[in-house]
Amino acid sequence: MSTLRVDHTTPSGAGAAGAGTLAGALSATPGLAEAVPGLPTSELKKANRLQTSALNNKLVNDYWTDVFNAKEEGKLVCWYEGVAINPIMQAADIRWVHGEAWSALLAARKNEGPAQDASEERGYGAELCSYARTHIGCGVLSQKRGKEASGASFADALGAGTLAENVPEPDLFISAYPYCSTGQQWDEMLYRLFGKKVPIFNISIPWVWGNKPDARFLGGEEFEEAVTFLTKQLEACVAWLEEITGKPYPWDRLYEIMGYTKEAGQLRMEAMKLCSARPSPASFFDWTTSIAPVNFVPGGPPIVDYFTQVKAEIQQRVTDGVGSIPNERYRLFWDGIMNWNKIGWLANKFAGYDATIVAGRYTHMGFWHIHDVIDVQDPLRGMAINYLVCPINLSGPLMIDEICKLSEEYEIDGVVLHAARTCRAFSNPQFMIGNAVSKRLGLATASFEGDMVDDAFYKDELVNSRVEAMLEGIDARRLVRA
């Protein structure tokens, strides 16, 4: 085991950077090549971050700046969670706060504590979804102040962070959570927290289960029925937004936005496919950093430009034989959601193990990955399909098939199962996935606990020992094969 051991110290915080200014604070999204305090960087193998990832910061900055300025600019603000319904709001000229993104950003700034404390003080248990606890905690804090308007209501409770001072309170809620019951309940609790005065629209997304023999990925009677049901709800949501805004819905604007979104989704998937090269030119950690433009950043030319540049950089790396880590000896798949306050830490940890996390369920099985079904002149059905086949909404058999396909496509040696303690939606099928990839593909696996935005559930030494055991297992299999 000692041959695999790399240097580990306390995870470096991404939130240390950029305090004091809005731009600086927003730039605090976890980096991929953070130095580990206390050790000379030359002694460490570090992830070779995509240079174009830095462009993501501007997109994210611009998005949050628009959100913070919403009230001053007379815009309505929607709080929502779950799938990327933001194009629907963008077309209606409504600004949107994506709860997970907001919680992840606070965590990245190490500023999630006060909000989580506030939710715990109100009685929300620590075993609840940490995204929800953080987001609802912000609502609790604002309610304590009894302020109707946005602005300073978050400020003193969340410390000096400029982000916290600027997020506006909601004018409407939309709940559109796939699979996980917690999403709908999270929105309901926010609705109740704000005194049932803020209108809410619930979109129910059926789980893709498959009772009937014809059930398959993207097909079968039940799937078609689910697509139709979801599409009708999206249409009803648009009608509801017309009531809220008092204006006819600008469908042409949605078509235009979805044109950019589809193109961005296509470029992203094309860039991902280039990572079948050895060494892989980009990693799962690069793709997590690039989630924002296909999740909550406004649809427009900038997101197309972003993925055009990402793809070009990756293509160049393939041409030059440059990998996302210095020495790729293992190619891994990451199952589970990201540990947002440890992206850089984990990227460097796996680089230290000579292991590239080439692909992942979270990044590769969602976020407009089925872009070709989107008819930009009639996009709701294609949007519904993408929502239905997001990374958590497929039942085990369908999900496992897709994971096996990706594992073969990217020539994966082992699967890391990150059991996010408070995201049972992602953790649910992991034993089945582990068993399946082991039996079908002969892959080694490693499972460890962590969380999205609650540091308390991550135990670094356990991660080390389990990953090292898996890598030794891969080595042993190679020896046997040789």
Added chain:
Amino acid sequence: MSNDMDDTHPSLTAFEQVASDPLGYAQRHKEATGRLVIGSFPMHFPGELAHAAGTLPTIIQESEDPITAGHGMVHPFYCGYTRSVVDQAVKEEFGVLDAIMFGDHCVQVLGAADTVRSLLPKAKVHFYQLISSMSDPWSFERARETFVQAREGMEELVGRSIDDADLAASVRTFNHNRQLIRRIYELRREGLCDLTARQLQHVVKSSMVMDKDEHNALMETLVADVEAGEGPRTGGVRVYLSGHFCQAPKPELLDLIEECGGVVVDDDLYHGQRYISTDVSEELEGMDGLAHWYQERNLRVPCPTRVDQNADWEEHLLGQMERARADAMIVLMAKFCEPHMYYYPEIKEAFERRGVPHLLLETEHEMGTFEPMRTRVETFLEIARRQRAGKAVA
């Protein structure tokens, strides 16, 4: 403490035996009748459909056994019910079940459904996801469509169509069962029922498992016995129990509350009032009736696994407390139960605003010792007793 094998209420002996070995009952029933046995998950799947198809519907229960092999298929940070069901599946204890039908949407139950399907390749494991947003314009129709799909799945399973008249008869049988149990609850609220909380749990839990006609016959006797009984239970702090959805609270915990001086006068437990709160309309067409029942029961006893802008659980509880003239409420929360965790602060704040005593007890599948809980319950009931005395003086 409690032993139902007494001469006062002979029906309770049968109820306790079934409640303590649900799968054993199902096996015996299957051998005796040749009927298929359909397991369903709590809390919203209508057993009437399976009954009308000529099968024995039985709600899968949490086992008392330690969870061991199951932890190879489910994370330890899941509720006891989910882990227990997976554990039972891994241990191949569901052999008596010809099919399992799911209808809920709690994320942990969804995980269990997937896992159980993977573990039981020979059993039909169907999932019919009931819409959980209850007050949308399409909620009724969506629930109706889901029941239609479940009916079709049931028909496919038994190889014949379900006759509307049979479904109507099953609805009447189930309604009668609910009415009989509700009668016991009424008597308990009025202090005219000498059954303990443990015994009431056996009544409800056995109803979830047994053939309804058989249960009804025993219930008729029990109701008659209780109505002719010795009269009111007096003294003690009148306690309302709330929470605990999919799994039954440990009987030892119910005993403890009563040993500490509480008298459980009402509840909204799933193994209690929640299960029997609402009858299916005998006037509406079958699927309409079930959809109406599904929506109506959430208004009668709001469920935190649902979102419903027309229902407020905390206000419901305060109203029920008043109806039962309860002095205090004990909230039983199963560890890792996310829906309950989400809703609890609403209840806590409402009860604090009204000055109604309440105590939260977190329960686990692996309850090592009840003694620390005893101290808390004793203290809480003493506070409630003094508060009641203070009100009486005022």
